[in-house]
Amino acid sequence: MNSHPFDALACPLDGAPLTQEQGAWRCASGHSFDIARHGYVNLLPVQRKRSSDPGDSKAMVAARQRFLNAGYYQPIAEAVSAAVLEDSAEHTPLACLDAGCGEGYYLRQLAAMAGPAPLELLGLDISKWAVQAAARQGIAGQKGLPGAAWVVGSNANLPVQARSLDRLLCMFGFPVVEEFTRVLKPGGIWLQVEAGPNHLRELREIIYPTLKPERVNDAPVPAGFTQSATQTLRYTLALQGNAAIADLLAMTPHLYRATAEGRARAATLETLSVTIEVKLSKWVRNV
Template identity: 50%
Template structure:
């Protein structure tokens, strides 16, 4: 029997605490959720889905897994874990990766915590079941959930740090999860992120700042710290360029002409421009 390590999970139907049975998580009202053979738990009720298979497809997940495993974004993971260590309390923390994808970054967090002798509860959640299955394959020891940022299925005031990388933050839900003094670490693309690829696939490139945090401030967050990471990758080969395009929203935004131009590339070095922002609750 696979044991779900997190003990602060909530029923997505009524918010009551979940406890582990033999092969299920159950709430006091009688709702139960099977622990899949891969080790994850699906806490995304059918009525909360906007489509039959929400989130990234298996093809997108596999492309992202190959690209991240190649190490092109390892400096992002290194900066993330450094900021993470600065944001944790001395006690055993609970960290949630909201929109965890195939688990690359939370697995890196786990490795760094272990190297520093820190115990922690690590929870990764994503709306895409193929991504969560891939995350389980990467590290079965962590808690992985099919769940949405709108309803993370985690008990209120039980989380020390929320990570949200290139994702869709839902600030009121995040605020409910965090303990007093908890932190939210956002990672977003800067104006020059993947500039060289964008110059190939779009007729005109618009350099936009990272998303505003006004909605975060409305939910009671304030900016604590902000850092920018900028570097150039080693050259990507033809297959890695295809994987990068496949794993990003550019796959849907680019025209057929732009995607054909990218498909003709045999090599490409890229600018990585990423903004890290740490938010704290203002109350």
């Protein structure tokens, strides 16, 4: 990959630009944020945390890492990467944020698909365990996805300078329209991936007594954006072995929503044919 450093971070305390120097990110006001030994920086002030350890747990992150690295969601990654790279300038670095990056799978896949196309990558997640895992991993044997910035932070207060991003990914995450509007350049693209009505249906039928009627997900186009495209991706996974099934359940909110009886039924499974259905929406920030 042709990686360029992402340097448009902003101080989470006063919004001023951050500059990297001597193992830390600093702003002109003197606020300083140390870079951890694994290469990430924590830009989530303690006063903005709703708990002492927000976001996915270490166990959830590990389960997601195993499941994604096995390639089960590769078709989703390929569709998202193609949408990111579409209409990008050949020699101009493309600044891209994954807002809710987890352990960095989708940015690594994007970097692999981009080839020589220049990228400036930023992965952000509220879970320190997810960001730590993302910073540790690499692409093509290169540790940590060289040039990428990994940040513990919140979508509600993105530590990113205004109008600095060309692309923004929100993969099964929590969008914050006002913040996404602020950080995207005019003409920048927001890609939202959400579960479709039949996503993981067979698993849900096992862990819940009954399934609630599916809501039609026709959300309006966010204010300040123009809809560019929508795409539904649907395929079937044949999972073999209890470990893969357990990882799938553990990486989703269903692990905590299911009853004890439902989790016990899932724990006995050795095979599972499950539907993957996601909706990819592409919105362009108005000029």
